[in-house]
Amino acid sequence: MKAIGGTAGDLPGAPPAKAMRRAPAARRIVDALRSSEEQLWRWTARVAVVLPLAALVFAITVLAIKAYPAIIVNGWSFLTGSSWTYGSSYGATVHTHGVAHPMGSSFGAWPLILGTIQTSAVAVVIALPISIGAAFALTERLPRWVSQPLGFAVELLAGFPSVIIGLWGILTFGPFLARHVYPHIADHMPDVPVLRYFRNPVGHGEGLLTAGIVLALMIVPIITATTRDLFGQIPPLPKEGGEALGMTDWEVARRISLRWVRSGIIGATVLGLGRALGETIAVVMITGSILHVAPNIYSPMTTIAATILTQLDGALTDGTGFAVATLAELALVLAVISVAVNLVARFIVKRSGRLGGPVGRA
Amino acid sequence: MTPEEQPIKPSPPVEIASGPPSRALDPVLAALDPDRARPAHVMESKALKLSFGAKTILDDIEMRFTRGTITALIGPTGSGKSTFLRTLNRMNDKVVGFSHQGDVTLDNQSIWEPNQDLLTLRRRVGMLFQRPNPFPMSIGDNVVAGVKAHRIAKGKQLDVVAERRLREVGLWDAVKDRLGDSPFRLSGGQQQLLCLARALAVGPEVLLLDEPTSALDPISTEMVEGLVRELTPALTIIIVTHNLGQARRVSDGTMFFYDGKLIEHGTTSQMFDDPRCEQTQNYVTGRMG
Numbered sequence A: 001m002k003a004i005g006g007t008a009g010d011l012p013g014a015p016p017a018k019a020m021r022r023a024p025a026a027r028r029i030v031d032a033l034r035s036s037e038e039q040l041w042r043w044t045a046r047v048a049v050v051l052p053l054a055a056l057v058f059a060i061t062v063l064a065i066k067a068y069p070a071i072i073v074n075g076w077s078f079l080t081g082s083s084w085t086y087g088s089s090y091g092a093t094v095h096t097h098g099v100a101h102p103m104g105s106s107f108g109a110w111p112l113i114l115g116t117i118q119t120s121a122v123a124v125v126i127a128l129p130i131s132i133g134a135a136f137a138l139t140e141r142l143p144r145w146v147s148q149p150l151g152f153a154v155e156l157l158a159g160f161p162s163v164i165i166g167l168w169g170i171l172t173f174g175p176f177l178a179r180h181v182y183p184h185i186a187d188h189m190p191d192v193p194v195l196r197y198f199r200n201p202v203g204h205g206e207g208l209l210t211a212g213i214v215l216a217l218m219i220v221p222i223i224t225a226t227t228r229d230l231f232g233q234i235p236p237l238p239k240e241g242g243e244a245l246g247m248t249d250w251e252v253a254r255r256i257s258l259r260w261v262r263s264g265i266i267g268a269t270v271l272g273l274g275r276a277l278g279e280t281i282a283v284v285m286i287t288g289s290i291l292h293v294a295p296n297i298y299s300p301m302t303t304i305a306a307t308i309l310t311q312l313d314g315a316l317t318d319g320t321g322f323a324v325a326t327l328a329e330l331a332l333v334l335a336v337i338s339v340a341v342n343l344v345a346r347f348i349v350k351r352s353g354r355l356g357g358p359v360g361r362a
Numbered sequence B: 001m002t003p004e005e006q007p008i009k010p011s012p013p014v015e016i017a018s019g020p021p022s023r024a025l026d027p028v029l030a031a032l033d034p035d036r037a038r039p040a041h042v043m044e045s046k047a048l049k050l051s052f053g054a055k056t057i058l059d060d061i062e063m064r065f066t067r068g069t070i071t072a073l074i075g076p077t078g079s080g081k082s083t084f085l086r087t088l089n090r091m092n093d094k095v096v097g098f099s100h101q102g103d104v105t106l107d108n109q110s111i112w113e114p115n116q117d118l119l120t121l122r123r124r125v126g127m128l129f130q131r132p133n134p135f136p137m138s139i140g141d142n143v144v145a146g147v148k149a150h151r152i153a154k155g156k157q158l159d160v161v162a163e164r165r166l167r168e169v170g171l172w173d174a175v176k177d178r179l180g181d182s183p184f185r186l187s188g189g190q191q192q193l194l195c196l197a198r199a200l201a202v203g204p205e206v207l208l209l210d211e212p213t214s215a216l217d218p219i220s221t222e223m224v225e226g227l228v229r230e231l232t233p234a235l236t237i238i239i240v241t242h243n244l245g246q247a248r249r250v251s252d253g254t255m256f257f258y259d260g261k262l263i264e265h266g267t268t269s270q271m272f273d274d275p276r277c278e279q280t281q282n283y284v285t286g287r288m289g
Helices: A024-074 A110-141 A144-158 A162-187 A208-233 A236-244 A249-260 A262-278 A281-287 A304-315 A322-355 B021-025 B027-032 B081-088 B118-124 B139-143 B145-149 B156-168 B172-178 B188-201 B218-231 B244-250 B268-273 B278-284
Strands: A093-096 A099-102 B041-052 B055-066 B070-074 B098-106 B125-128 B206-210 B236-240 B253-258 B261-267
Touching: A024 A099, A024 A322, A099 A322, A110 A144, A110 A208, A110 A249, A110 A262, A110 A281, A110 A304, A110 A322, A144 A208, A162 A208, A162 A281, A208 A262, A208 A281, A236 A249, A236 B125, A236 B188, A249 A262, A249 B145, A262 A322, A281 A304, A304 A322, B041 B081, B041 B236, B055 B081, B055 B236, B055 B253, B055 B261, B070 B081, B070 B244, B081 B098, B081 B206, B081 B236, B081 B253, B118 B125, B125 B188, B139 B145, B139 B156, B139 B188, B145 B156, B145 B188, B156 B172, B156 B188, B172 B188, B188 B218, B218 B236, B218 B244, B236 B244, B244 B268, B253 B268, B253 B278, B261 B268, B261 B278, B268 B278
Parallel strands: B070 B236, B070 B253, B125 B206, B206 B236
Antiparallel strands: A093 A099, B041 B055, B041 B098, B253 B261
């Protein structure tokens, strides 16, 4: 131990005094290196923040340019009409508002827009309670040696290829539902306004309800995994407070845990809804791809994403390019629906998040 | 326990935590006391042994809590006082590995008896925690959360309950114009008072306080302490505290825990001024902590 009163460099554990008195030139080089590193870091961050946004703007702009002729010709009736005819590719080409298109072509996307909203709505209505229940069981109810492998399985399912689920849905699941489940529902529904939609005929398992259920299976893992992480972040004290007040486990879950993470669950639901809206291949396989408004909940129908996929081949044969432009317009509509869903979710979060729990505090 | 110490009998005058003298001595007040037909000791622990797995936390705790008094539980960290407190409303039951021997009674009925309803037990034995823990709902809903759960009141009555309890804890004037707001914007002290109002709203008989002021500033601490004193003798209060000054200021009786054992208990003045055990002497004078 050295005597008290030496220089700073002499203290035990401190760097040798020599390093503290480095030559000014070397110090300048080090400083320059550090500040250039800082510049590099700043620019990387700036580029990284702009790039995804730029890509999105670029994609939508290209889509809008491609769709422009179709928007002019189809007009507003594109959103409300129900006819879908390419016209005669052998007949004369006609010009409307200066845009060339085959004679007799007429496009109305209402059945597709409605079908997209219907399948996604069915999927979310089924998936949300299941996901919240599963997430709750994983965090609160099951022992660790069960919940950990189960949680891993759920995460695995979240990235499962949809073509496999679609194939299973059409070969096994759909026929099973049509034979053993749907008749029980359909036979007991009274002939009153809303429930009338659930009455016979139940079909063969290709249709709106099957598609909704299969989509629900696909988004349950997404919502469950996110919600499970949210539940894990709730501090224990508010829950203990509820228990100490004499609330049942169900009341603690409903009045405290769920409210604590309400805005997060809405976010998770929008993630799932995004997948349901855009899901293509499984929907193509299960919906039956019929271009009409479904007369009941079991009947075949189709969605925007599925139609773009199934019609693209045929559209490319249209020499005027008008059919492709129409599909681009359809894609634009889907993009607008997705953005609208996100905006609505944001609004709900803003309204309900006001009383939610602060994250990261007890 | 010897036979002459049966809990039904009125407590002898030297017993720790005996009730306020006015009630014990004045026959008129005693006759008016709504609790007169009930056991003088609202809660008792009999040969209580608590363990987590193979580890024994507390052993052989014999304690009686007289109705309408304040008892302070003091002792160094890890001495088992919080575990004891949390056993009294069965908050430990769900902890993995927790087991108990012996018994705890509420009005002479075991809290672990099969026909003792857990939800009712927790309504009768309320709790306030180390840190404020408001629920993620509006201030007004927070106060009546327990009332709603127990179906004690509904509709317009809830507003009345909320106002009364908020007035009781002195928070009404501060929050009356923002009952619909989030409680998380209140100060720490206000949040703790809100939690106290919430605990009081279900009408408990015993209130367990687990270091209720350890996260609060001195002024809020003083407010909570004042309230705690005002709540007796309508309520029986058991308070865990690391603050010896607080134990001395608010409590009638004191229990000193050390290393999983109840070393000594007695009236607060006796415990602080004339303790029987050397360990107690060392702890209350600050030589050990």
